[in-house]
Amino acid sequence: MTFSELGLRAELLRAVEAQGYTIPTPIQRQAIPAVLNGGDLLASAQTGTGKTAGFTLPMLQRLAEGPRPGKRQIRALILTPTRELAAQVGESVADYGRHLTMKSHVIFGGVGQQPQVDAIRPGLDVLIATPGRLLDLHQQKHVDLSHVEILVLDEADRMLDMGFIHDIKKILRVLPEKRQNLLFSATFSNEIQALAGKLLDNPAMIEVARRNTTAETVDQSIYRVDREKKRELLAHLITRHSWNQVLVFTRTKHGANRLAEQLSKQDIPAMAIHGNKSQSARTKALAAFKTGDLQVLVATDIAARGLDINELPHVVNFELPNVAEDYVHRIGRTGRAGSDGQAVSLVCVDEHGLLKGIERLIKRDLAKHIEPGFEPDPNAKPEPIENGRGGRSGRSGGQGQRGNGNRGSTNGNRGAASRGSEGNRSGDDNRAPRRRRSRGQGARQA
Structure with missing residues (x-):
């Protein structure tokens, strides 16, 4: 037709x-x-x-x-x-x-x-x-x-x-x-x-x-790694496989900023977009990423919603989302309109419970890998998970912590104030504290 x-x-x-x-x-x-x-x-x-x-x-x-x-x-x-x-x-x-x-x-x-x-x-x-x-x-x-x-x-x-x-x-x-x-x-x-x-x-x-299914054109894989080695593993994968356009997801705005800065210091051009960035900064970062001038775009879930990038080859979950459905939305950025894509998730011991929830949702077991030199410590203990979306995270990876306002949260959102929107209506944030116009x-x- x-x-x-x-x-x-x-x-x-x-x-x-x-x-x-x-x-x-x-x-x-x-x-x-x-x-x-x-x-x-x-x-x-x-x-x-x-x-x-x-x-x-x-x-x-x-x-x-x-x-x-x-x-x-x-x-x-x-x-x-x-x-x-x-x-x-x-x-x-x-x-x-x-x-x-x-x-x-x-x-x-x-x-x-x-x-x-x-x-x-x-x-x-x-x-x-x-x-x-x-x-x-x-x-x-x-x-x-x-x-x-x-x-x-x-x-x-x-x-x-x-x-x-x-x-x-x-x-x-x-x-x-x-x-x-x-x-x-x-x-x-x-x-x-x-x-x-x-x-x-x-x-x-x-x-x-x-x-709640994922696109068949997306190759999905898991790399088990200790939380402290995630950044080094990400940089290693990007360099080793010559990934030239990578969309990376973090849970929090602070985490996105920190990761972008760390990658840039390793000569991997990276910028972050999230609800606290001005619209001009977000537009500039996205434009550079689309044209290939920017190698890595680090984003929170809400900031990345609606990104339309033709034939985006790689999506990386630097941290698994607290809400399993968001995994489907995240990796939906690649493998669009029939093109092939690759979705890689870096999973530490804190996130084993979240991973099980994702696999239950998409009704499949994801391939697990361990990269030589980045073997996880088998005796590592899970810690409370940082919360990037208030009120819906459920139980974190084995800790039983509630995602809303838990001690591991870096953004401090509580109750209805967060409403799953990065501390304000990041997608529609004219009612948030005024930024530079x-x-x-x-x-x-x-």
């Missing part, structure tokens, strides 16, 4: 061809016709399966073919959990809509709001937003949502993880009652199904991958 067989307009087909795509992915083959039909949709697909195009293309077509109000109004609203994902979706809307006479814009926290207000004022067709900043601008009467025809909740599972459910409910209350709702999630958790039951009206359901994006001609 080709994109032309899905009933898309010539303008959209030209844009898709310009992006180098000819054959739709499974999620696109199912989602595009479902959205074009005008009904609600509940879709689950692994990251990297092309779901953004799966809702962007038919959304643009429905807007182009529907009646347009005299004054340009926001007719489609796309909500995302993080700044990076919002920017990525915004690029897709602009790229696929380049031959249509529609305007789109992206708004998120962490940057000054005035450029965003200036971009919204002349009128938009499509608004891509993170929940907190959208609510702020709406409450200040800078955003009119009364003409929204299509609502997209992208990465809905992560929005729930980050504690955005109350913000989402507030946004839903100001939208027109009659609209098309599209909910996309990496997993069909019980929480997602509960949200879908309240939000969606007799939706079409699409589940491309089995629940950078200029927002200008309005983009879609």
Whole structure:
């Protein structure tokens, strides 16, 4: 099947061809016709399966073919959990809509709001937003949502993880009652199904991958190592195997900074991205990583959500995540759209319990390796695990420590204050302590 067989307009087909795509992915083959039909949709697909195009293309077509109000109004609203994902979706809307006479814009926290207000004022067709900043601008009467025809909740599972459910409910209350709702999630958790039951009206359901599975194109392996030797082992693997583009995950912001600094001192160019970094610093690091100028990007889970890097060859879990589902999200950064990828996890004695939880979730045992010269001490005792996400880590590797506010936590988050968001709404952190302001994006001609 080709994109032309899905009933898309010539303008959209030209844009898709310009992006180098000819054959739709499974999620696109199912989602595009479902959205074009005008009904609600509940879709689950692994990251990297092309779901953004799966809702962007038919959304643009429905807007182009529907009646347009005299004054340009926001007719489609796309909500995302993080700044990076919002920017990525915004690029897709602009790229696929380049031959249509529609305007789109992206708004998120962490940057000054005035450029965003200036971009919204002349009128938009499509608004891509993170929940907190959208609510702020709406409450200040800078955003009119009364003409929204299509609502997209992208990465809905992560929005729930980050504690955005109350913000989402507030946004839903100001939208027109009659609209098309599209909910996309990496997993069909019980929480997602509960949200879908309240939000969606007799939706079409699409589940491309089995629940909580990992991509078959990703080669997954475990290296057992003592916690004190992880950094040396990582540097050794990168150098020995000549890895030129490596995305490395840590649990905490502090850990990401420290690891990036240590690798750089070993002549391995590395930078960290997390919720405490300014938007300009995050954008600069990601741009250098995408072009290959930066060898290693060290990231926390939330900062990395939504990263779209073509053919990323290597993902390393420097530390296993406290939440098993995050392992699936992490390694989903590689092996995208059918390309091969490698996911390596460095596991110390503290993390044996977390590893068992991951293997139970993905229903497979992962290959275990010991690198010569880095043999773990068989008598090592587990210690409490640092917590990078408040409130959901469960029991750490054999210690029985609760992840929320345990003594091993480096970020000191407690209870609802952390909400799984690095101590603030790192993906949508305009309500966090103010950082140095950078200029927002200008309005983009879609």
